[in-house]
Amino acid sequence: MAKTKRVLKWQRDPEGMRLRILEAAKAEFAAHGLAGARVDSIAKKAGANKRMLYYHVGNKEDLYLEVLEGAYEKIRAEERGLDLEHLEPPEAIARLIDFTWNYFIRNPEFLALLNTENLAKARHLKRSTKVKSMHSPFVEMIRTVVTRGVESGDFRAAVDPVQLYISIAALAFFYLSNSATLSVIFGRDLLSKDARDERLSHMIALVLAALTGKSIATFGKSKAPKLQVTAQQAV
Amino acid sequence: MAKTKRVLKWQRDPEGMRLRILEAAKAEFAAHGLAGARVDSIAKKAGANKRMLYYHVGNKEDLYLEVLEGAYEKIRAEERGLDLEHLEPPEAIARLIDFTWNYFIRNPEFLALLNTENLAKARHLKRSTKVKSMHSPFVEMIRTVVTRGVESGDFRAAVDPVQLYISIAALAFFYLSNSATLSVIFGRDLLSKDARDERLSHMIALVLAALTGKSIATFGKSKAPKLQVTAQQAV
DNA sequence: ACAGTATTTATCCAACGGGTTAATTTCCGA
DNA sequence: TCGGAAATTAACCCGTTGGATAAATACTGT
Known part of the structure; x- marks a missing residue:
């Protein structure tokens, strides 16, 4: 046979x-x-x-928590790989935005998992010993970048690093996480290559313009800034 | 008896x-x-x-869709009540942010419903005839405000109203929708009165600083700006 | 009054879904 | 080589859940 x-x-x-x-x-x-x-x-x-x-x-919930913990570990690990210390403050911020944006694009499950966990009012995360100890080293990284920027005169004023971090995450997260409904509402595909490039530009322009005080237009309309962004181009 | x-x-x-x-x-x-x-x-x-x-x-899904449609109708109705036309452009933007923020705080179910619908890739929304015709009046309102702002010299440069609208929603939405996990991560209650006031200030400062080119610090540290925000105070 | 319709209640059920039990097979060390 | 532990499979259990049926009760127009 x-x-x-x-x-x-x-x-x-x-x-x-x-x-x-x-x-x-x-x-x-x-x-x-x-x-x-x-x-x-x-x-x-x-x-x-x-x-x-x-x-x-x-059981199912244990499995879920393990998945969630793994997701946090993964982004934290990549975050650590970003060294913003030796970049000019505006560049550092642009790079942070770029990283956040692209990480979310590369890992859409991460967004969905966070939403799911928030629907559960972080019930599982609270039980997790792992995640709570993974305080993002980001906050300190950002704090130093902001401080340096203020000292160098690149930035107009200090901002609370936590607020800034949340804002950067927000600008990227909301757009991507809600792209399905937003695309229906606005009647255009927000995930097309052009739309994504435009969004990244806009985010960088918005944040850098706010921090540096330079015009939002200063941060041009160049596509796909990728890693080489400087304060003079971007959005 | x-x-x-x-x-x-x-x-x-x-x-x-x-x-x-x-x-x-x-x-x-x-x-x-x-x-x-x-x-x-x-x-x-x-x-x-x-x-x-x-x-x-x-059935369950019909019920869900009706709830979703109702939620959109409600926010659109309130949106229409806001007339930004007769405000100075910076004030108009501040008011828009203030409204969005407070609407989300007053209607937490709205945030959860949107997340749920996005998890479903907007499957139901696409089927809805009602919602697709309910374009947010905000986009046009914002467009004229931005135009006026540029003409008056209040704003440095024009921004795509859709991007701006999404950004404003993002700053508020993400913070509130993800407050549970963020509170665990950062080890502080992001929904306390103080934290909320601080967040509102930060959002207004960020956006207005970007648009006007004035320092983010210009928009002070005053608490609870509420409706009287001008370009000189806020965050 | 009263017939017919709209609204509401009281049960029922088949499928689903998480979790468990028990048997089976592979592997590893003595 | 062989006995027992680890890994895997197959089958079952049983409460839950969306949905359906049929009967009861209120309302309406005539």
């Missing part, structure tokens, strides 16, 4: 299985939220049996 | 019932999302029988 009779004999792979489960769970939770996620669906996507989830991770 | 034996004989009240159902549904969907919402729970909250939901509105 030429029948490939299923895969005869499976192989053990606890670590791999665990990873596949978490990956599948991330996609499922991001796509459907906590309540909408289906344990069976996660199992199937992971090429596993439902029982495996419980064996390797725990 | 002194026993108040239930309300003997019920009264009909179709409109009232319908409203109570929609109100209860709004709360339920906002609190638990589409998948997490429970039809029975909505019925109980509305002081109704589950059958009534199907009788008066339709």
